[in-house]
Amino acid sequence: MLDLAEGYWPHILFTASVLAGAAAAIHAAMTKEEVRSAVGWVGVIILSPIIGALLYLIAGINRIRRTVISDRRALLQGEIRAHFASYDATDDLVADGFGRRFVAMKTLGDRVTHHRLTTSNLIIALDTGDEAYRAMLGAIDGAQRSIILETYIFDRDRIGERFARALIEAVKRGVEVRVLIDAVGARYSVPSVLGRLRDGGVIVDVFNGNVIMGLRLPYANLRTHRKILVIDGKTAFTGGMNIREGFSSEFSGDMCSFDTHFRVTGPVVADLFAIAAADWRFATDEMLDEEAWALDPPETEPGKAVFVRAVSSGPDRSVETNHKMLMGALSVARSSIRIVSPYFLPDRELITALVTAARRGVKVDIVVPTSNNLVLVDRAMTAQFDQMLKNHCRIWRASGPFNHSKLMAIDGRWGYVGSSNLDPRSLRLNFEVDLEVLDCAFVEALERRIDLAISSATEVTLEALMARPFVVRLIERVLWLGSPYL
The missing domain is CATH 3.30.870.10 (Endonuclease Chain A)
Structure with a gap:
């Protein structure tokens, strides 16, 4: 057998390259929705069938197939579900407050997103890392039932250590804590914060593979860039802020980087939780449906400002x-x-x-x-x-x-x-x-x-x-x- 393979290895290599290249090219042509992307990948594959097919496998397949919890309220029943529905914005409310053209935006959002435009939310901008981290840590310290944190980068630096200590202390108080960090973002600092959290009893996992053992193919190029922190199903933080001391003037001085984060309360928190919970389920297969994760009806009056919609996007059924x-x-x-x-x-x-x-x-x-x-x-x-x-x-x-x-x-x-x-x-x-x-x-x-x-x-x-x-x-x-x- 070895002698046969040695004599015919050029033919075997040629056949393998044709099969790999053809399979990759057909997949690109049939699945890519943008013609420039499809033409580019097919061109790379034709020029180098084996290397091109391997590159396409690693970086070109961008659809993750997964079960998505599109709306946390779908899990609710009876009066609680009806109460949440009363916060949904109507066309008339949008038209009266902002004009008919923004009704068109509401219709677009209803059709392309998985979440409703809701009324009676409160959103507060946190303009610096120091302000955002202080507010987030205060909310973690005050948590009574549950904390879910999803982030792209969670550095093991002085700011990261503060968050790690706060999350570990929450676990000791009996709070249910889940932390999801992107597999790439988890390694922006070495050693990563994963071991520190696990040693402290925090249930933590990485999104889309473990970079120590190798990224999960064929999704190595896909990352969670989301930043969501939900406390007790009532208060949420989201925006652009990663967890790292480079955004804190306390540690980086006048040259610290800037970002804007937001503290949110109201019915939209349920949808932010749904997004984070779906990502957690994708990474761990755990459904967060126990009593600690239950949603309480918002206490504000339906129909009032602020109108907010959570918009989740990614290379699954929420692509673009x-x-x-x-x-x-x-x-x-x-x-x-x-x-x-x-x-x-x-x-x-x-x-x-x-x-x-x-x-x-x-x-x-x-x-x-x-x-x-x-x-x-x-x-x-x-x-x-x-x-x-x-x-x-x-x-x-x-x-x-x-x-x-x-x-x-x-x-x-x-x-x-x-x-x-x-x-x-x-x-x-x-x-x-x-x-x-x-x-x-x-x-x-x-x-x-x-x-x-x-x-x-x-x-x-x-x-x-x-x-x-x-x-x-x-x-x-x-x-x-x-x-x-x-």
């Missing part, structure tokens, strides 16, 4: 949900679009929507950091700036330390905040969670934050962009070609 919501919002804008994003790499559809809005007279302002923690991403996104600057959009480079916030405000009425960056990874590969907010006071406060950033920012001009050396611009374009995987 955030992209669809953003496209809808850009299409209804009449006066202003304000965006803050650390990694601004929108696809062609979003660029077209932005420049179309600008051409019809909408003021479009995009704020990105001057100082970026990902240099390659910064170079790649700079390569796209000319497409917007030529079409009446304004781009600003914010001064000061790196700002990791993800904020969008439309016409002073509609806001979108959370974990999603405007880049291919967030829009197609990562699991993300955002909040759609309809409330004039909240969105006007977002706009004041954006105005403050613009007041000390430097405007990017097309003339200055094109005056840079050709070699610099060429390198940026080359990096831009690889932007879907940066």
